[in-house]
Amino acid sequence: MDGRFDPTQADRRWQERWEDERCFEADSSSDKPKTYILEMFPYPSGRIHMGHVRNYTMGDVIARFRRMQGHEVLHPMGWDAFGMPAENAAMERKVHPGSWTWANIGAMRDQLKRIGFALDWSRELATCDPAYYGHEQALFLDLFDAGLVYRKESEVNWDPVDMTVLANEQVIDGKGWRSGVPVERKKLSQWFLKITQFADELLEGLGSLERWPDKVRLMQENWIGKSRGLHFRFALVDGPAGIDEVEVFTTRSDTIFGASFLALSASHPLALAAAEHDPDAAAFILECNAGGTSAAEVETLEKKGFKTKFEAKHPFNSNLRLPVYIANFVLANYGTGALFGVPGHDQRDYEFATRYHLSIKRVVAQGRDVASEPIGTEAEGGPGIAVNSDFLDGLETRDAAAEVIRRAEEAGWGRASTIYRLRDWGVSRQRYWGTPIPFIHCDSCGVVPVPRDQLPVILPEDVSFEIPGNPLDRHAAWKSVNCPTCGAAARRETDTLDTFVDSSWYFIRFASQPSDRPFDRFEAEAWLPVAQYIGGVEHAILHLLYARFWTRALQHIGQLGIAEPFAGLFTQGMVTHETYKAGDGSWLSPGEVRRDGDDWVHIESGHPVASGRVEKMSKSKRNTIDPEPILAKHGADAVRWFMLSDSPPERDLEWSESGIEGAARFVQRVWRLVASVSGEPGDDKDLERKGYATIAGVTAAIEGLQFNKAIALLYEFASAIEKAPASAARDGAVRTLVLLVAPMAPHIAEECWDFLGETGMIIDAPWPGFDPAMLVADEVTIAIQVNGKLRETLTVARGLDRAALEAQALALEKVQRQLDGGTPRKIIVVPDRLVNIVA
């Protein structure tokens, strides 16, 4: 054996052997306990980046670890292959989105294989493959049959650059999540999935997801936004034809006596009725609709209203008349699109009332406040005691609210109800590169599903991207089809599905992939739920909520007996790197700069460079590090090792050259240790104990996804072995180390295993165990404190009694010096741990 381990040779050799022997193909009929490990599948953008490497390394460690523990592991990989970038590439480079995507998949698959992931490539799938999206179309029709899919004319978020509709979740700060331009409002007929039907289930289900980060559960909870309150009606005085009341929703029914106006959204039926005979009202509505939705605009937007000629009667006092306004701050799609304003206890209503000189009445008193004290310069939003509120006076907010609901229900003008912030999921996209929605539009039969035997509806190949918009819409031959019901000439639906639909069930297809249907229920259930799902926190709401919904929808229609798809979730941090900016403001890549003392200079020009913030690796900031040359230089194990060390996995990891070098050093260190195996006899109790402690620690750390801790323990163990004299125990420790390193650095581990003369591959070796009794040392180090401060340590036999410990501690010179002749007031003794002398 040579002095150095050569990863370039070994990596490929083991990767080929794993592949040739089909080691990582999961057997659905295995008797072993089944474990499903999954990382969020990548979009095939062209190249693997460090974020992928980190993500997949973590999953790979768990997968290999579980395998060594005797589990049958499913660890698949595929491609989230539909989406905008392929169309953009098509426009820019005149290539077909399909050929671009498939070429990228090929390149990225090769890259992943060179990192040595234990993946079951036999189950690889790509969502742009008709063999995948055809089944998706079938599932979509199943959901349609179950009434979970509907079509509705609705105001949508229109991205004027991408020329498509966006889901609410894809609008960030009023801008398209991809294009970054302000979203416009537009009315279109869209397909929707009834996610709101599952709002409560999705909320309740979060409680069972104990192995999810609290943060993600909280984000989903907020997103679903459950509010309990009262729906009730205000009768109108002289309402227009057909409208004699206005329904509102409130969570603060206790403030009902503080109402001083009603406000309607611009698209409320009563607002439209008002506009019919009043050009001023119509103009105001237009103004409201023109308003942008960006955060900046919303923040600075003044509360404005238009006073209609209608008045509403207060439900508890029909003599009290409230003016009805159309107001720009009322949301059309939350609650009923109308509200009653309580300026005293809602800041937004306060601003509105101030502007239009409406009365601001106190109906809740807090602390020392008294009923007669006026509201100050701000609304008082918190709970308190009802005042100036007739029969509610003296009741606490909660009780007052309940009392109003009780009376409203009794009198029949309102009912307790719950509403959600969550909206139904609009899935129509006016794009080419997506799953065609399997419907046909017939002039006489309406919207007709494509018959099952005609699935998949395949995307046409001959399309052009010369003009913006949806090429499917211009493709006359593809579009024209006969109506399946009446046979007359009809048109295909040209919208495609949101790509989040594709990723809402891929984990089921991984588990079971028959050719004639989306999945086999029993095979899928054998693997699901995913034991450990790993991905970026950016999917905390969108993807994870949709996938949960889709799974529950399948359960609802009896296709799958699983409620939650991901039993364990882990969101890993990003891989970051310092940024560099040249004098002219342009970004420079790490390869273009070099260190010069404490400063950075541009290598080519020698000009000074400003080093900026450490940020997520991104093309625009040019601070990316391509994994490829790093792999070639240091080998897969060093890259994997570095991805796991240093930072806790949920935090960001800053890429550093010295970090990867340190990792490569450790790989060589393992190799040298294996070469130092002596064959000499003899035991070494301390080293054995250290070995057991390391096994226990590493096992717990991997189970808790604390890879950085596992690695620290392995470094410590390696140091201990290096220092130990030759013995059989030392040789055994080296073997243990190799086993423990195997999930993280599998290539060197196989190489070492082979060198040690073990039979079979290390991927199949059992994970080492230990006897907990062996972890206990004979001697323990006791901390000796005076007044809680450490003064000395003492090594004593384990289990030494309190009196002996106390005596030994008091005898210490340093303790005596601290006591300075005085008598201790109290002595705390924790056996095997510490003695604290209180002076």
Added chain:
RNA sequence: GCCCCUGUGGCGGAAUGGUAGACGCGCUCGACUCAAAAUCGAGUUCUGCAAGGAGUGUCGGUUCGAGUCCGACCAGGGGCACCA
């Protein structure tokens, strides 16, 4: 505005209420070498010659004992945002 998270050496970060700074990076010194790389050894929170003293964002509290628990504040990050 509301909700949540995080503050520990030069850096990444360890610490069931019980020896703060494990482990890694960097740095210093030493060994090996003609020299370098690689490797090995010693050291590395601050302050002090030392004994000692101070020290986990700030201020207070609980406790024999607080990085850890409680309260207030400061700073950074994230999520939601006219949600009735």
